[in-house]
Amino acid sequence: MDEKNFENCLSNKIRTPYFTFVWAEDKNGLIGNDGQLPWHLPNEMKHFVNVTTGGVVIMGRKTYESIPNPPLKNRINIVLTNNKDYTADGAIVCHSKEDILDYVKDIDKPLHIIGGTSLFDMFVDDVNVLYRTVVYEEFEGDTFMPKLNYKYFQVVETMDGIVDEENLYSHEFFIYERKKLVNPFEKN
Numbered sequence: 001m002d003e004k005n006f007e008n009c010l011s012n013k014i015r016t017p018y019f020t021f022v023w024a025e026d027k028n029g030l031i032g033n034d035g036q037l038p039w040h041l042p043n044e045m046k047h048f049v050n051v052t053t054g055g056v057v058i059m060g061r062k063t064y065e066s067i068p069n070p071p072l073k074n075r076i077n078i079v080l081t082n083n084k085d086y087t088a089d090g091a092i093v094c095h096s097k098e099d100i101l102d103y104v105k106d107i108d109k110p111l112h113i114i115g116g117t118s119l120f121d122m123f124v125d126d127v128n129v130l131y132r133t134v135v136y137e138e139f140e141g142d143t144f145m146p147k148l149n150y151k152y153f154q155v156v157e158t159m160d161g162i163v164d165e166e167n168l169y170s171h172e173f174f175i176y177e178r179k180k181l182v183n184p185f186e187k188n
């Protein structure tokens with residue numbers, strides 16, 4: 001399956017806006033090291049761009065600051081921080097989950113939570129789609145994906161990553177859909 005078809009496999013029950021998680025983890029659930037990704041894997045970056053372009057990307061302040069030349073282009077960028085004086089060029093700054101929900105509720109696009117740990121934790125009951133990449137190696141680092149309860153999700157597509165001279169680590173892309181979809185906007 002190629003990347004284009006890979007992205008088009010969600011059930012027709014999913015209606016925008018809905019939350020997704022988009023992340024890559026190693027064999028131990030590691031996602032970050034010293035403010036950066038633990039690995040160099042251009043295939044995963046391309047996949048990230050394909051999944052998120054045209055949508056909304058929602059991230060913690062440290063993830064925003066890890067992006068070279070932010071904001072992420074062709075996406076609405078939302079950054080969460082406690083700092084009321086924080087400004088982020090080309091991004092919307094929010095200070096709570098309620099701020100985020102209020103801002104996105106009428107946006108007719110996928111709402112991608114792209115990390116880090118506390119953002120994934122914050123939206124764990126709201127997410128309907130998981131874009132998970134597993135890098136089948138063990139890296140050094142300091143930031144981990146929270147444990148997700150995969151029994152609430154089903155795999156709807158998988159795709160092997162291509163290992164080559166630029167992409168040295170074996171990796172695999174998964175898409176999961178929540179078995180019983182949730183509507184986070186109805187709770188509020």
Ligand SMILES: NC(=O)c1ccc[n+]([C@@H]2O[C@H](COP(=O)([O-])OP(=O)(O)OC[C@H]3O[C@@H](n4cnc5c(N)ncnc54)[C@H](OP(=O)(O)O)[C@@H]3O)[C@@H](O)[C@H]2O)c1
Pocket residue numbers: 022023024025030031032033034035036037059060061062063064066080081082083095096097114115116117118119143
């Ligand atoms: N592998 C992947 O897919 C992936 C994805 C994303 C990130 N990463 C990596 O993960 C690391 C960054 O993630 P992280 O978990 O350390 O940090 P993060 O979640 O990106 O940012 C944490 C910051 O978000 C703000 N924040 C969090 N919860 C908040 C709340 N309830 N209210 C207001 N503000 C809140 C705070 O900002 P203030 O301190 O400004 O108040 C907090 O310090 C980097 O190494 C990055 O490369 C990897």
